[in-house]
Amino acid sequence: MLLDAANIRSLDFAGMAVTYSEKPCRTALNRVSGMPFDWSLNPYVGCAHRCTFCYVRAFERRADRPSDDRYGRTIRVKTNVAEVLRRELARPSWQRDSVAIGAATDPYQPAEGRYRLTRSCLEVLAEARNPFSLITRGPMVVRDIDVLQEASRRADVGVVFSVPTLDDDVWRKTEPGTAHPRQRLRALRRLVEAGIKAGVGMAPILPGVSDRPEQLAAVVRAARESGATHVWANLLYLRPGTREHFLEHLARDWPEQIEQYERLYAGRAYLKRAESQPVREHVSELRRRFDVRDRRKLRFFPPVEPKQLTLTF
Numbered sequence: 291m292l293l294d295a296a297n298i299r300s301l302d303f304a305g306m307a308v309t310y311s312e313k314p315c316r317t318a319l320n321r322v323s324g325m326p327f328d329w330s331l332n333p334y335v336g337c338a339h340r341c342t343f344c345y346v347r348a349f350e351r352r353a354d355r356p357s358d359d360r361y362g363r364t365i366r367v368k369t370n371v372a373e374v375l376r377r378e379l380a381r382p383s384w385q386r387d388s389v390a391i392g393a394a395t396d397p398y399q400p401a402e403g404r405y406r407l408t409r410s411c412l413e414v415l416a417e418a419r420n421p422f423s424l425i426t427r428g429p430m431v432v433r434d435i436d437v438l439q440e441a442s443r444r445a446d447v448g449v450v451f452s453v454p455t456l457d458d459d460v461w462r463k464t465e466p467g468t469a470h471p472r473q474r475l476r477a478l479r480r481l482v483e484a485g486i487k488a489g490v491g492m493a494p495i496l497p498g499v500s501d502r503p504e505q506l507a508a509v510v511r512a513a514r515e516s517g518a519t520h521v522w523a524n525l526l527y528l529r530p531g532t533r534e535h536f537l538e539h540l541a542r543d544w545p546e547q548i549e550q551y552e553r554l555y556a557g558r559a560y561l562k563r564a565e566s567q568p569v570r571e572h573v574s575e576l577r578r579r580f581d582v583r584d585r586r587k588l589r590f591f592p593p594v595e596p597k598q599l600t601l602t603f
Contacts, residue, residue, distance in 0.1 A: 308338050308363055310401060315368040318375035318411070319389065327390040327423070331375065333407035334395045335366035339427060339467040342539040343494050346394050347532040359535075365401055372410035379418040388421040388446065398428025399467075409434050416441035425450040425491060427468045429477035435484045442486055449488040451478050455500040456508045463543045464496070471509075475516040482517040485586055489513070489520035492573060496526050497554055497561070498547045499540075501569055510576040519584040523573040525566045529559045 320330045337346065340361065347361055355361075368374075378384065391397050397408040412434060415422050422441070424431070431438075431449065441447045451474040455461060461471055481488040490513040495501050506523075513521050528536060533555070541548050554561055 308365060308400075310365050310367050312367045312369050314370040315374055317378070318368070318371050319378050322390070322393070325390075325393070327393075328387050330390045330393040331371075331411060331422075332391070332393065332395045333368055333371050333397055333405075333411055334399065334401055335368070336361065336364055337395045337467075338365060338399050338401065339396055339465060341465045341468070343464060343496065343526055343532065343536050345527065345529065345532055347535055361535075365399075367401060367405055368407065369405075371407055372414050375411055376414045376418075379414065379420055386418070386420050386445075388423060389415065391422055391424040392426055396426055396428055397424060398426045398430040402428070402430060409437060412437045412441060416444055419444040421446040423448045423450065425452060427452050427465070427474060429469050429473045432477045432480045435481060435486070438481065438486050439484055447487065449478075449481055449486060450491045451475070451488065452491050452493055453509055453513070454492050454495055455505055456512060457500060457505055460496070460500050460505075463539070464499075472512070475512055478513075478518060479516045482519065482586060487519050487584065487586070489518045489522070490516075491522055491524070493522075493524035494526035495523055495569060497565070498550050499544055501525075503572065506569070506573055507576055510573065510580050510582065514580040514582045517585060518582055519586065521573070521577050521582050523570055525561055525569060527560045528555050533559075 318331055320332070322328055322330050337344070340359075344361075379386075391408070391411070402408050412422075416437060422445070424447075426449070438447060438449065453471045453474055456471050461468070475490075478488045478490070490509065492506070492509055495506070510521055526536075537548070537551060540551060554565060560566075
């Protein structure tokens with residue numbers, strides 16, 4: 291139920307009360323280090339998807355914010371983020387570097403249906419002819435096909451759907467607030483049919499839980515059938531904040547795996563190469579076997595009017 295309060299709004303989502311704090315931001319673009327991109331953009335702080343493995347929990351702990359089950363119960367809404375972004379892109383010093391959207395929050399979590407901040411930011415990026423990439427678990431992205439098409443005409447644009455598994459049991463236990471993975475793949479198909487580059491990120495793959503050969507093959511096969519232009523994979527990493535929360539849920543849902551995780555992640559956040567490389571190589575082989583590649587025949591298709599888009603999955 292929506293409460294009409296001055297900058298604080300609360301509603302129930304997936305059986306959990308979520309509070310939305312509407313606050314302006316001073317900056318929109320964030321300089322990033324140690325990642326395959328230099329700049330990130332996050333219209334929201336916090337994420338109602340509440341994935342048990344979310345690496346952002348580690349950032350929350352470092353900022354003295356809740357990283358446990360309270361994470362995702364309060365979402366900060368950057369009400370002026372599009373206006374700030376427009377000013378930043380207009381600076382003479384800006385070099386039109388590619389911007390990664392959704393590195394620390396899902397840009398198409400339920401709040402986007404009300405606030406439309408992600409859409410506004412995409413419009414600004416399109417106007418500026420600025421390249422960007424976007425990662426999401428939210429099929430709501432199909433609402434913005436028209437903006438993504440226009441942006442793709444002007445700059446390099448790519449969308450990645452995070453689909454670490456198609457295993458229903460694993461999905462329900464580890465991604466409690468997300469749309470079903472097959473809904474994401476149906477959304478991916480819609481984007482590719484509209485001429486937009488869209489692929490699958492199998493991340494994170496969970497050792498002993500979602501890394502069996504048949505589980506990996508199911509995702510890559512479905513990605514190919516949905517028209518994915520590319521597929522990549524990353525394995526779970528556990529930093530303080532994420533580690534405690536994930537292992538607590540692992541002990542509840544897959545107690546037989548605890549001993550293995552204590553060994554694999556003893557004193558480290560990342561798996562050793564000897565543990566991770568075989569999985570990466572297997573996904574690469576599956577990608578070749580199923581011939582996943584960009585099959586878009588035309589770079590740009592005729593524009594799709596927003597009124598034609600529906601969220602029927």
